Amino acid sequence: MSPLTFNIIRQTTQRSAARRGTLVMSNSGTMNSSSTETNDDSTSASKRAIETPGCFMYSVKGSVPHLTPDTLRLQDFGGVHISMEHLLQDHQPNGFEKWPSQLTISKYLNLQDMIVLCDIRDPSKFVKAPLNSDRFVSMMTHQGVRQLTMEEYLKVVRVYQPDIITTFADNVSDPLEPGQKRIRKSIERSLKWLDLVLAERQGYDAVSHDRALEEAKKKEKKEKKEKRKAESQGNDSDNEQDSAVTTSNIATNDYPAPALGAPEARNAAQTAKPWTNVSVFAHVIGSQIEQERIRSAVETSKRSEVDGFVIDTNIIGGSKDEVFGHLKTSINHLPAEKPRLVYGMQAPEDILRSIAVGADLFDTSYPFQLTEDGKASLYSFGSSATLSPFETQLYHSTSGTNRWINLWDDEHVDKFVPLLEGCECYACKDGRHSRAYIGHLLRTHEMLATVLLMSHNMHQYSKFFACVRESIQDGSFDRHAKEFHDQFGVEPKPTGQLHAAQAAVEASISRRNRLDDEPGKEGSSTTRADSKDASTEGNRKKKPRGSFVNKKELKLEKQKLRQQQAAQKEDQEPTQNA
Amino acid sequence: MKSALTWDVVAKCSTTKGRAAVLNLPHGPVNAPVFMPVGTQGTLKGITPQQVEGLGCQIMLNNTYHLGLRPGQELLDTCGGAHKFQGWNRNLLTDSGGFQMVSLLKLAEITEDGVQFESPHDGSLMLLTPEHSMSLQNSIGADIMMQLDDVVSSLTTGPRVEEAMWRSIRWLDRCIKAHSKPESQNLFAIIQGGLDPELRKKCIEEMVKRDTPGYAIGGLSGGEEKDKFWRVVTLCTDQMPREKPIYCMGVGYAEDLVVCVALGVDMFDCVFPTRTARFGNALTSTGTLGLRQSKFKDDFGPIEEGCDCITCKTYTRSYLHTIVTRETVGCHLVSIHNTSYQLRLMRQIRESIIEDRFPQFIHKFFKDLFKEKSAYPEWAVNALRSVNVDLLKDE
Numbered sequence: 001m002s003p004l005t006f007n008i009i010r011q012t013t014q015r016s017a018a019r020r021g022t023l024v025m026s027n028s029g030t031m032n033s034s035s036t037e038t039n040d041d042s043t044s045a046s047k048r049a050i051e052t053p054g055c056f057m058y059s060v061k062g063s064v065p066h067l068t069p070d071t072l073r074l075q076d077f078g079g080v081h082i083s084m085e086h087l088l089q090d091h092q093p094n095g096f097e098k099w100p101s102q103l104t105i106s107k108y109l110n111l112q113d114m115i116v117l118c119d120i121r122d123p124s125k126f127v128k129a130p131l132n133s134d135r136f137v138s139m140m141t142h143q144g145v146r147q148l149t150m151e152e153y154l155k156v157v158r159v160y161q162p163d164i165i166t167t168f169a170d171n172v173s174d175p176l177e178p179g180q181k182r183i184r185k186s187i188e189r190s191l192k193w194l195d196l197v198l199a200e201r202q203g204y205d206a207v208s209h210d211r212a213l214e215e216a217k218k219k220e221k222k223e224k225k226e227k228r229k230a231e232s233q234g235n236d237s238d239n240e241q242d243s244a245v246t247t248s249n250i251a252t253n254d255y256p257a258p259a260l261g262a263p264e265a266r267n268a269a270q271t272a273k274p275w276t277n278v279s280v281f282a283h284v285i286g287s288q289i290e291q292e293r294i295r296s297a298v299e300t301s302k303r304s305e306v307d308g309f310v311i312d313t314n315i316i317g318g319s320k321d322e323v324f325g326h327l328k329t330s331i332n333h334l335p336a337e338k339p340r341l342v343y344g345m346q347a348p349e350d351i352l353r354s355i356a357v358g359a360d361l362f363d364t365s366y367p368f369q370l371t372e373d374g375k376a377s378l379y380s381f382g383s384s385a386t387l388s389p390f391e392t393q394l395y396h397s398t399s400g401t402n403r404w405i406n407l408w409d410d411e412h413v414d415k416f417v418p419l420l421e422g423c424e425c426y427a428c429k430d431g432r433h434s435r436a437y438i439g440h441l442l443r444t445h446e447m448l449a450t451v452l453l454m455s456h457n458m459h460q461y462s463k464f465f466a467c468v469r470e471s472i473q474d475g476s477f478d479r480h481a482k483e484f485h486d487q488f489g490v491e492p493k494p495t496g497q498l499h500a501a502q503a504a505v506e507a508s509i510s511r512r513n514r515l516d517d518e519p520g521k522e523g524s525s526t527t528r529a530d531s532k533d534a535s536t537e538g539n540r541k542k543k544p545r546g547s548f549v550n551k552k553e554l555k556l557e558k559q560k561l562r563q564q565q566a567a568q569k570e571d572q573e574p575t576q577n578a
Numbered sequence: 579m580k581s582a583l584t585w586d587v588v589a590k591c592s593t594t595k596g597r598a599a600v601l602n603l604p605h606g607p608v609n610a611p612v613f614m615p616v617g618t619q620g621t622l623k624g625i626t627p628q629q630v631e632g633l634g635c636q637i638m639l640n641n642t643y644h645l646g647l648r649p650g651q652e653l654l655d656t657c658g659g660a661h662k663f664q665g666w667n668r669n670l671l672t673d674s675g676g677f678q679m680v681s682l683l684k685l686a687e688i689t690e691d692g693v694q695f696e697s698p699h700d701g702s703l704m705l706l707t708p709e710h711s712m713s714l715q716n717s718i719g720a721d722i723m724m725q726l727d728d729v730v731s732s733l734t735t736g737p738r739v740e741e742a743m744w745r746s747i748r749w750l751d752r753c754i755k756a757h758s759k760p761e762s763q764n765l766f767a768i769i770q771g772g773l774d775p776e777l778r779k780k781c782i783e784e785m786v787k788r789d790t791p792g793y794a795i796g797g798l799s800g801g802e803e804k805d806k807f808w809r810v811v812t813l814c815t816d817q818m819p820r821e822k823p824i825y826c827m828g829v830g831y832a833e834d835l836v837v838c839v840a841l842g843v844d845m846f847d848c849v850f851p852t853r854t855a856r857f858g859n860a861l862t863s864t865g866t867l868g869l870r871q872s873k874f875k876d877d878f879g880p881i882e883e884g885c886d887c888i889t890c891k892t893y894t895r896s897y898l899h900t901i902v903t904r905e906t907v908g909c910h911l912v913s914i915h916n917t918s919y920q921l922r923l924m925r926q927i928r929e930s931i932i933e934d935r936f937p938q939f940i941h942k943f944f945k946d947l948f949k950e951k952s953a954y955p956e957w958a959v960n961a962l963r964s965v966n967v968d969l970l971k972d973e
Contacts, residue, residue, distance in 0.1 A: 061900055063907040068914070069892050071626065087900065094875040095896040103878070110892040142904070413649070416657045426626070432665045436657065440620065440649045447624030447906050508700075 004164065004279040004307050006052075006339045006360075010473055016356035016481075017331070020472040023050040023079075023339055023361070025115050025163050025279075048115050048163075049078050052339065052360040053351070053472075054465050056081035056117050057458070058124055058368055062109045065368055066447075066454040069110050074426050074455065076462040079115035079163075081363050083122045084156060085139035088146060096159060105160035117281070118162035119310070120148060121171075123343040124365030126314040132170045134189065150193065150207050154200055158275060166310050166341075168193040169283035183287045187296045194282050198305050199265035202274050209268030279307040281341060284330045288318055293326055297333035309334050311359075313344035320350075328357040347491035348379055348403070348464055352481045355468060367457035370404055371450050374442050374502060376419040376435075377460035379403040379488045382467035382480050403488045407439045407453070408499035425459035427452035443505055580760035581791035582721070585823055589932040594940075594965035595815060595842030598931040601823055603721040604762055605661065605669040608636040610823065611839045611927055613830065613920045614671060614847040618644050620664040623852040624910045625917070627666045633887070633918050634925070636668055637721070639847050643675030643706065646714045647697060659719030671847070672720035674711045674753075676727040676768070676796075677828075688728060690745065708752035712765075716758050724794060725753040727768040732800035732807075739772035742797075746770040747784045754788060766825060768796035773806045775813050782817040792823040795843070799828035808837060808961035815842030832861065832923055836943050837961045839927050840936070851916035856909045858902030861919045863946045867895070869912065874899040887918035937967045944969055 008021040025048040050056070056079040057064045057072075064072055064080065082105065087093040095108070106116045120139055121127075130138045136147035150168055157165050170186040170193070172178045178186075199206035282300045286293030300306060311330050316323050323344075331340055339361055345354040346366035354362070370377060379402075405412065405419070412435040418428035419435055427433045433452055441449035471477040498506070584602040591597065601608040615622050615630070616639045622630050630638065640660055649663065657663050660670055678686065678695065687694040692707030708726040715723035726749050728742040750767050757765050767785040771777030785793065795814045798807055811826060818824055823844045829835065830848020838846065851861060858869040862882040867874070869881075880890035881898070889898070889911040901908035930939035940962060948954050951970055959969045 061905055062897070063901055063905055066624075066906050066910075068629070068888065068907060068910050070629065070888055089875075089900070094900045095878065095894075098876040098878070100878060108894065108897055414653055414656060426628075432627075434657070434663075436649065436653060437620070437663055437665070440663075444619040444644075444648055446619050446621045447909065448621040448626065450906065451624055451626060451910070 002279050017358035018355045018472050018477050021052040053355045055362045055364050058363045058365040061086045066450045075458050082118045084120045088141050105162050116162045117164040119166040123363045164279045166281045167197050183292045195265040203270045203272050204268040206265040206268045281308040281310050282306045283310045293329045297330045308339040310341045331358045367461040370457045371453040374408045375404040375406050377457045381464050408501040412439045419456050426455040583764050591931050591936040593937045594840035596839045596931050598928045603669045610844040613924045614639050616849045623913050640672050642672045642714050643678045651717045654717040670720040671722040672715050674724040674726040676729045708749040709756040712756035722764045725750045732802040743770045743777050743781050764791040766792040766794050768794045770797050794825040804957035812841045840965045851920050852913045855912035855916045861916045869898050869902045887915050889915040
């Protein structure tokens with residue numbers, strides 16, 4: 001039995017399909033609560049629930065960006081989303097050579113008190129990846145495109161033992177509307193993979209069995225082909241038909257639904273260790289074709305062992321309205337009692353619209369993106385959303401929106417007020433940090449800027465969701481959703497350009513780096529490491545991740561470390577101040 | 579001159595010149611010997627003020643030159659100083675900006691009047707005079723402020739060194755005169771004189787006459803030979819008044835801290851622990867770990883066994899290997915560990931002095947760090963021998 005339960009507490013009976021629920025991970029199903037673990041595990045584990053509508057925290061390489069474990073715990077989200085493509089190095093994640101048997105991904109990442117969901121792709125954005133095949137799905141690691149096979153995926157699942165995994169899916173990521181044939185193929189493939197994953201979870205050697213079958217078929221086909229060659233030309237067509245029937249259990253054209261539980265995947269030997277403590281969320285796909293979306297939703301729903309569903313709207317092309325239409329189509333054909341996780345709906349108004357069609361779970365890439373842009377959230381939902389005229393005037397900044405302020409804007413440099421008056425986040429609480437200070441941190445390229453902004457933006461996002469849940473509970477969701485729209489409009493389209501002040505800072509940093517690159521300045525360049533953290537170009541669109549490290553400094557540091565370790569010689573360099 | 583501190587020596591090492599003391603400053607007590615982490619721009623490299631406090635840090639550095647450029651004096655006055663600006667309720671020490679004469683030399687021109695800097699941000703010129711430095715530091719409101727000194731690289735020789743020494747004395751007089759809040763902020767003099775013992779002695783003699791609340795040894799840690807470095811340090815601590823705190827600027831490598839405490843220094847600062855953290859280097863009692871090295875990817879131990887920082891309590895070397903230099907969280911975690919390591923080292927030194935087992939501590943420290951006696955740096959052996967600790971002999 002799956003350790004995951006999803007309870008719907010309240011379903012709106014008005015126009016929208018919004019619903020309020022709780023996703024809970026019970027501990028009894030966890031095989032890995034090993035005896036070596038300390039008892040703080042059991043206490044923290046009691047909190048393992050996500051109130052829905054709610055979020056998994058978006059992470060990069062297993063860490064919620066900018067937040068150390070203590071600041072992370074100030075946030076009120078119950079789960080974390082992990083993307084395998086961030087963690088895979090070469091052919092497997094770090095540590096797999098000697099991974100201790102009782103170690104789980106939750107413990108490795110210090111997230112034992114969270115529900116950890118592990119997917120393959122990054123949910124925050126659309127990244128075109130090369131095509132998938134019967135053998136693998138493609139993904140973007142920091143080392144470039146990598147192909148993940150089912151065997152590797154299952155190994156990661158067995159080793160990591162996350163609370164929830166999403167299935168291996170052939171999500172067609174071509175914005176230029178892939179043809180119906182390709183979409184159909186992707187659904188067929190994904191369903192087959194889903195059956196394999198579900199069988200593997202029960203301990204069947206489904207994948208190796210499937211591979212053996214494939215090999216046998218290939219061999220058969222090859223033999224027939226040779227036979228055919230040897231035979232006369234007249235018999236050709238008959239043979240082809242034969243092989244079509246034997247090579248595919250699922251006919252390509254109007255394929256019959258595979259039976260519940262997909263017994264053919266379970267013809268395999270049941271010799272592997274089951275991992276029933278891991279819940280499985282299945283990707284529901286179908287691109288832009290309604291009929292195919294329905295097919296995917298209906299067929300996936302037939303697998304009763306599936307614990308929840310994922311709908312990635314990042315990869316659906318078309319207008320917003322069209323995308324919402326597709327989302328709605330999928331959700332309408334999913335069983336009501338299971339949770340639905342949606343990717344690609346990030347801005348608050350998109351969240352509200354998705355909730356209205358019945359979505360339950362999202363990720364926090366929106367507050368992360370605001371943070372990267374130097375913005376601080378002001379929006380709110382429900383009765384607290386009404387701003388006084390003074391506040392409206394205060395908040396209505398040059399950025400032309402009242403949903404956030406941009407701390408790069410000059411108007412904040414002398415504002416010794418919190419990001420948002422009355423906010424209880426780490427940055428704002430007790431007037432601890434002002435807009436002026438955070439603007440200063442941005443301008444001096446100091447990493448605390450994003451720490452504080454992330455704390456604030458994440459806090460506001462979770463508060464938004466809490467108010468949404470409350471409104472579903474008391475039946476005011478539809479009304480408040482409309483008010484939200486009236487009050488805060490829609491997210492301004494990203495320009496893709498850096499804020500002028502940010503561009504100036506980055507240009508100045510790169511100018512200083514150029515100064516340092518001149519010969520004879522080595523000594524001083526290392527002393528200035530603290531104030532010149534990045535080697536970025538002036539007008540680049542996006543700040544590269546990890547920009548706090550500059551290659552030349554890295555080289556110097558490497559040299560120094562070598563020297564130090566080799567002889568611990570007295571090669572002290574100027575380190576006073578900075 | 580007036581002083582806003584008290585200096586209570588708690589214990590003296592019976593072998594070396596080391597001492598344990600409490601330095602009482604306007605924003606609370608500081609246990610000395612002390613290492614002061616450097617938050618140049620009013621922040622300690624991604625670590626929140628609460629986290630810094632949680633590490634047991636009682637005093638942090640800011641930089642006058644940098645804060646003077648951004649946010650600038652006017653805003654510092656508006657918000658009531660750097661403590662309020664950065665949400666830090668414990669002590670602050672500000673360097674005068676003199677060091678930037680060396681580090682930003684290309685951008686600086688030195689005259690009797692002061693130092694002319696070219697802003698690296700917009701190319702505008704800023705003249706930093708002793709008066710301006712004091713005025714800025716009064717606006718910042720640091721508990722300890724440093725005089726503007728004429729810093730020359732410790733590799734410089736010839737008349738420029740002597741010129742800088744005399745100018746530093748003249749600038750000290752101007753600083754004292756310009757300092758508007760001696761009752762709430764302590765001005766420290768900075769001893770100059772390069773590597774020349776006679777110049778150092780002369781400088782100390784003159785500066786002690788000015789009777790500032792504390793003294794700093796400046797102009798070192800500029801790439802000079804370590805054998806010369808320690809001789810200047812010990813000469814200064816011998817000549818300086820023992821009833822006041824002594825601060826050695828820019829020193830932060832663990833072995834340097836241990837040796838300098840034995841030579842009688844009470845206060846240190848260095849960007850090294852946080853800077854090296856950003857490159858994925860973690861400090862431990864057995865040496866530096868370059869966490870980027872692939873050997874750590876399968877290492878499921880903490881950075882240092884027994885360390886009580888949140889990094890060591892929660893993450894393995896394997897995971898840190900995955901994120902250092904790639905994720906800001908990786909930087910924060912290693913910075914937290916390294917700062918925690920430095921502060922713990924100073925606490926251990928202090929405790930060993932109080933319990934009068936500092937020489938034993940020194941022996942163990944060098945054994946842990948260098949393993950073999952043959953690997954002990956010669957300068958450290960010599961320096962410690964001068965204060966009656968022979969590292970090469972068994973305890």
